[in-house]
Amino acid sequence: MSNPVQPFDWERMFIHDFPWSYLGEVAFRTLFMFIILLTALTVSGKREVRQLSIYELVLLIGLGSAAGDPMFYHDVPLLSAVVVFIVMMSCYKLATYISDKNKTVRHVLEGEPVYVIENGCILTQNFKEEDLGQEELFSDLRMGGIEQLGQVRTAILEANGQLSIFQFSADDALPGLTTLPNELKKHTEQIQQPGDYACCTCGNVHKFNAPVQLFNCPKCSKTTWVKAVK
Known part of the structure; x- marks a missing residue:
């Protein structure tokens, strides 16, 4: 004992x-x-x-x-x-x-500051290298008052993990991919109506003049789209 x-x-x-x-x-x-x-x-x-x-x-x-x-x-x-x-x-x-x-x-x-968005489009290669999820990115953008990617001129992931956002002026904002979860759920691979649609992966906006069953994004080759927001 x-x-x-x-x-x-x-x-x-x-x-x-x-x-x-x-x-x-x-x-x-x-x-x-x-x-x-x-x-x-x-x-x-x-x-x-x-x-x-x-x-x-x-x-x-x-x-x-x-x-x-x-x-x-x-x-x-x-x-x-x-x-x-x-x-x-x-x-x-x-x-x-x-x-x-x-x-x-x-x-x-x-680490170094990394550009993750330029002119409303996600830089997918940098995005992948930083092991950054789209939900995390969109969460940070929403907290910065960003409703859609066309508002973003440049977004930089800083060395400390924070996201710096530089916006277009209200008059210069482009149509872009929505950051709102409920709107993102409306994605589709079949374009039923002509108009501007944003790629759900990179945010690239493409104008469709006629219905399309399947279309690969010219920037990232993905096929999922959602109506672009202005």
């Missing part, structure tokens, strides 16, 4: 029954996990990061774990958490310093 925990046992609180050299291992473990977290978040893409920088997110995850365990578990020494904090903050400072000084490193870890 183990001995009961003695409150305010300073040796147990700060180092427990580990040798002092164990703190060096804690520092190594922290550095290792910092690199793993940084790599994982870099690979996962900017949409997962959103408003925080990738470095800030790594720091929050690492420090949150380091701070939580010593609060609850009596066999987790406080000095281990202190070492974790010191190493994590040092790695954070070093990584941000290198990123600020080296453009290549900054682009690899943080």
Whole structure:
């Protein structure tokens, strides 16, 4: 039967029954996990990061774990958490310093702004490379007051995952693909009435002068269309 925990046992609180050299291992473990977290978040893409920088997110995850365990578990020494904090903050400072000084490193870890819409059409290749879903894109556009893609001159997915939207003036807006969910449900592959229709995949607007059973979009080769909105 183990001995009961003695409150305010300073040796147990700060180092427990580990040798002092164990703190060096804690520092190594922290550095290792910092690199793993940084790599994982870099690979996962900017949409997962959103408003925080990738470095800030790594720091929050690492420090949150380091701070939580010593609060609850009596066999987790406080000095281990202190070492974790010191190493994590040092790695954070070093990584941000290198990123600020080296453009290549900054682009690899943080990414670059990517154009996703130009002149009312989705740039499908960039769209795919960013692993960005159309529902996410349209949600951001709706939050920016965009009812249809013809209002958008340019949309840029920033390095922090936010979407920057530059609109045409009201007089210059083009017919475009609706961003409203209920309207998108009205898509079809059979054009029954002549008029302007928008491709449901890329937003390209095509004028149909007669009914058509099946028509491939000239830009993305898809066959699903919905009535364009002006």
